[in-house]
Amino acid sequence: MKASRTPDERQVFATPFGGGLAKTDAMDAAHSPMVLSAQRVASAVLGRDELRLAHCKATAVAASRVARQFDPEMAEALLAAAWLHDIGYAESLAATGFHPLDGALHLARGGWPDVVVRLVAHHSYASVLAPYYGADHHLAVIDPVPGPAAEILTFADLVAGRDGGGSTISARIDEMRARPRSDDPVPAEVREARYRLLERTAMRVLRSTPSGSNRTDHPVELATFR
Numbered sequence: 001m002k003a004s005r006t007p008d009e010r011q012v013f014a015t016p017f018g019g020g021l022a023k024t025d026a027m028d029a030a031h032s033p034m035v036l037s038a039q040r041v042a043s044a045v046l047g048r049d050e051l052r053l054a055h056c057k058a059t060a061v062a063a064s065r066v067a068r069q070f071d072p073e074m075a076e077a078l079l080a081a082a083w084l085h086d087i088g089y090a091e092s093l094a095a096t097g098f099h100p101l102d103g104a105l106h107l108a109r110g111g112w113p114d115v116v117v118r119l120v121a122h123h124s125y126a127s128v129l130a131p132y133y134g135a136d137h138h139l140a141v142i143d144p145v146p147g148p149a150a151e152i153l154t155f156a157d158l159v160a161g162r163d164g165g166g167s168t169i170s171a172r173i174d175e176m177r178a179r180p181r182s183d184d185p186v187p188a189e190v191r192e193a194r195y196r197l198l199e200r201t202a203m204r205v206l207r208s209t210p211s212g213s214n215r216t217d218h219p220v221e222l223a224t225f226r
């Protein structure tokens, strides 16, 4: 059973597009050619991995809910990166074995905008894990994107839930913490440190969202991406 959502978390998940929020650049961006292209690439690469694709879709939806302060270009890049952030899990893209980097390398080869490549490469504090996958030297030559876009991607990655069904921040981190780790090269204390970073960042983003909805029964609204 999922943990209760805070009022701010409920707001992120409760309001369908056009159902109370002002129309925003982020919502327009959801239908931009770049974001639709990202959706197609994610679907093609992750097509057989339905749960991961659903997670990516929900990540894009959650990001669009809170990405209201961006200009259209950054909103597009953020939503594209949300769709694409986990494509590096696909076996067909495996190069280094570190999924943020493998995804980013694929996108760079495909000519995706630099900011999308950088968001994917560094999503959700990838740099903390990279040394344990032998990927830190590669990642070090890709600059992170400073500012709120990367933070919103971190938030959206969490609240999308593992299967795209939505999650609270705390429930998602608990779920990550409880996963079997027999072949994980990352030491437990490093994993814990990353969870704290994820939680702190996601809570900061959450606190920046408007609250007020009492609807708790509405899952992530996906209609805009269909």
Ligand SMILES: [Fe+2]
Pocket (backbone or CB within 6 Å): 055, 059, 085, 086, 157
């Ligand atoms: Fe993810």
